[in-house]
Amino acid sequence: MINFSDEFSKNILNWFARCQRNLPWRKDVSDYSSFISEFMLQQTQVKTVIPYYNRFIEKLPNWKSLAFASEKTVLKLWEGLGYYRRVKNLKKSAEIIVQHYNGKLPDQFDEIHKLPGVGHYTAGALLSIVYKKPYPAVDGNVIRVFSRIFEIKNPAKSTSLTQEVWKRASEMLPPYDPGNFNQALMELGALICIPKNPRCLVCPVQKHCQSFHHGTQSLFPSTTVKKKLVPTYMISVLLKQSNRILLRKISNQASWFQSLWEFPTYTDKNFKRAIAKAEKDLDVQIDRNELLLLKFYITKHKVTLKLFNADFHNPVIFKKDYRWIPMKSLAQYPLAKAQNQIRDFILHTFQKIQKKILKRKK
DNA sequence: CATTCGTGGTA
DNA sequence: TTACCAAGAAT
Incomplete structure (x- = not known):
């Protein structure tokens, strides 16, 4: 039996x-x-x-x-x-x-x-x-x-x-x-x-x-309770200085992996406030007409991710964990997925621009 | 013990 | 579109 x-x-x-x-x-x-x-x-x-x-x-x-x-x-x-x-x-x-x-x-x-x-x-x-x-x-x-x-x-x-x-x-x-x-x-x-x-x-x-x-x-398994979705806006700021670009180390309160990099990113439930945060933190003027990339990024709590170009106001900003990275070595810096996609986009457009410049010289 | 951590997929 | 889930662990 x-x-x-x-x-x-x-x-x-x-x-x-x-x-x-x-x-x-x-x-x-x-x-x-x-x-x-x-x-x-x-x-x-x-x-x-x-x-x-x-x-x-x-x-x-x-x-x-x-x-x-x-x-x-x-x-x-x-x-x-x-x-x-x-x-x-x-x-x-x-x-x-x-x-x-x-x-x-x-x-x-x-x-x-x-x-x-x-x-x-x-x-x-x-x-x-x-x-x-x-x-x-x-x-x-x-x-x-x-x-x-x-x-x-x-x-x-x-x-x-x-x-x-x-x-x-x-x-x-x-x-x-x-x-x-x-x-x-x-x-x-x-x-x-x-x-x-x-x-x-x-x-x-x-x-x-x-x-x-x-x-x-x-x-089975028995169903859970519904939750409300609160949209949150995320904007990433692309800060350029000649051929260099600004990255910062991800550092949050938790004992988290510190060697991951990101473009300075700000979140808020209100879109304008998110931009204001970025402008204040970086002391820059964000140019909303020079939108480089608009991309939707949806998870449980976050809804949009936008990338903006920005101009310097005051070049003396930087706290530790912020670094200027030459465009050529940008690919070496480990980023999270969303940031990684922005990076690829930037490198791609950068290469296109370089090619155009070369053609003009010829 | 409830949250948070990333991202992609599904119905 | 949205909620839920995926070879979970740390706090």
Whole structure:
């Protein structure tokens, strides 16, 4: 007589063996490659990660190369991926592993969990995938999958739901193949048990799913409360001085990664106030007729991003963390995605202007 | 423990 | 268009 969790495990493992996606970090699995991929995949979709992962592994193929790489090199490889704190923690972890663990990822939960940027999920994922140890790994996918299978009514994103799913995942974890079991659950959440319109008809564990039997898939995880959207305007100021351009280091109150750069950017719910802030901070006159770029940028709370050209009033502005960057070396400075797109735009137009000048000289 | 951190995708 | 979600962690 096969029990529930045993049959469940076999069904989902069988499906995973047949249907898993062909992903770069699934060939030549090592402690290092798994570590990099797990960090990149935190709150980031597989499709987004793939090119970043390939570039990163090619450039920094092992613990030592990462530990001894310059901060700027590592940040450039992460540029555009978001959540930049992750890359700081990633490098720090590599340094610790090279220094204190002889260049090999430790195989004890507490030691892995202590590494910066490694939480409960990542520790479990690494131990189960790299060392095949029986630890569960519960991510957003697994929460959704289990909340449907067991019709867990706790509200979405609540800690009680998270706790409940960790408990269930521990109970369901098979002693054999825990790494593939964890990955199979996540893969199921990514391919079959998706947030909306789950594909239950092709689900390998539909017979084990209470939501499927009751037709309640859309009720789990239980829906959250609505929020109001307050638009916020962001403007970036392009301050030029001959062939140099002004960047500043991102520095905010939190202990955040300090080596990321940006064009001076100001936000306010009121558009005019945003411009006034910029003019006051930089002591410049912003020319609204010389709009270089108008771009819409929408997230949960922010709505527009505009780039303006500005003229000097008083050249003696600069506090620390502001720097004039020659246009030619602009590309070397790691920026966040939105700023990065502005940078590319500026470089592109700059090149076009240079070409025109060359033609005139001829 | 509720927020914040970036960006892209979906219905 | 908008709310919600994605291989979460730190504070």
